[in-house]
Amino acid sequence: DTAVSQTPKYLVTQMGNDKSIKCEQNLGHDTMYWYKQDSKKFLKIMFSYNNKELIINETVPNRFSPKSPDKAHLNLHINSLELGDSAVYFCASSQVGVQGGETQYFGPGTRLLVL
Amino acid sequence: AQSVTQPDIHITVSEGASLELRCNYSYGATPYLFWYVQSPGQGLQLLLKYFSGDTLVQGIKGFEAEFKRSQSSFNLRKPSVHWSDAAEYFCAVGGYYGQNFVFGPGTRLSVLP
Numbered sequence: 001d002t003a004v005s006q007t008p009k010y011l012v013t014q015m016g017n018d019k020s021i022k023c024e025q026n027l028g029h030d031t032m033y034w035y036k037q038d039s040k041k042f043l044k045i046m047f048s049y050n051n052k053e054l055i056i057n058e059t060v061p062n063r064f065s066p067k068s069p070d071k072a073h074l075n076l077h078i079n080s081l082e083l084g085d086s087a088v089y090f091c092a093s094s095q096v097g098v099q100g101g102e103t104q105y106f107g108p109g110t111r112l113l114v115l
Numbered sequence: 116a117q118s119v120t121q122p123d124i125h126i127t128v129s130e131g132a133s134l135e136l137r138c139n140y141s142y143g144a145t146p147y148l149f150w151y152v153q154s155p156g157q158g159l160q161l162l163l164k165y166f167s168g169d170t171l172v173q174g175i176k177g178f179e180a181e182f183k184r185s186q187s188s189f190n191l192r193k194p195s196v197h198w199s200d201a202a203e204y205f206c207a208v209g210g211y212y213g214q215n216f217v218f219g220p221g222t223r224l225s226v227l228p
Contacts, residue, residue, distance in 0.1 A: 004158075033216075041153075041203055043218040090158060101147035101166035102209055104216065106159040 003027050004107040006091050012113045013081055021076045021110045023091030030095055031055070032074035033104065034066060037088040049074050086114045117142045119208050119219035127225040128196050136191040136222050138206030148189040149207040150180055153221075159205065165189060176200070201226045 004025045013019055025032060033056075034046040048056035052068045063079045078085060091107040118141045128134055140146055147166050151159040163174025170182040180191045189206060203223050209216040 041221045041223075043205065043221075045216060092159075097166070101164070102216075103149070103161060103164055104209070105161065106151075108158040 004091055004093055004105055006089075006107040006110050008110060009108065010111050010113075012115065014115055015081055015083060017081050018077070018079045019081060019112070020078070021089055021091075021112075023074045023076070023107060025072055025091075025093040025105075025107075027093055027095070027105060029093035029105075030071060031093060031102070032068065032071070033092040033094070034074065034076050035090040035092065035106075037090060037109070039087070043090070047074075047076075081114045083114050086112055088112070117146075117208055117217050119206050119217050121204075121206055121219040121222045123222045124220070125223045125225065127227060129227045130198050131195050134191075134193045134196045134200070134224070136204050136206075136224070138189045138191065138219060139187050140189065140206070140208045141187065142208050146189075147209045148180075148182060149209060150174065150178070150189075150191050151205045151207065151218075152176075153203040153205065155202070162191070162204075196224075196226055198226045198228065200224060 007022045031050045033048045035043050037043050046060045047066045049068045051071050065077045068074045088109045088111050090109050092104040094102045094104040096102050120139045122137050149164045150162040153159050162178050163172050165172050165182045173179050178193050182189050203221045205221045206219040
């Protein structure tokens with residue numbers, strides 16, 4: 001009954017490979033996100049999707065491509081992996097509440113190590 | 116542009132002592148404010164949030180935070196820290212569709228037995 005789930009939890013791969021990370025939420029939320037957390041724990045938003053449509057696309061290399069087959073899923077595909085892509089990637093989902101604010105709920109993270 | 120600062124990178128307290136983690140924000144409109152906790156190797160868990168109303172908000176695990184508009188602050192407090200509170204704490208300010216959702220750099224809390 002996990003609210004926001006990600007697979008895999010750990011991903012070790014070679015430079016130049018292509019990999020995907022999957023995210024699913026069962027909260028019925030309309031909006032989903034991908035964040036990158038670097039080695040200094042700094043969290044930065046990468047993408048945001050609302051009802052399968054891209055809302056935010058921060059300055060992220062076009063090697064990163066999000067795909068949302070439905071509003072419960074937001075996958076992240078990464079082409080030609082580089083050493084600098086090593087990080088923890090978090091998926092999150094949110095819904096606007098009755099007070100107008102939006103609370104984000106996070107998945108457990110995917111720890112990506114590029115060798 | 117919106118921003119969040121957490122002046123303390125690392126704080127160490129003794130178990131049973133009180134705790135205050137500082138958070139200051141810069142935001143052009145009424146902010147929605149959050150505190151998240153990240154235990155080692157884990158994801159982010161929401162501790163509490165402020166949208167409107169009472170400026171003192173209660174959260175999970177005995178935490179509370181107070182919104183002070185005049186000081187642009189949203190400090191997190193706990194009267195008595197437990198060893199299991201050792202973690203990274205993130206303050207965040209948000210808006211609609213995450214467009215203005217910005218995290219602070221985090222404060223690492225260590226707890227001495």
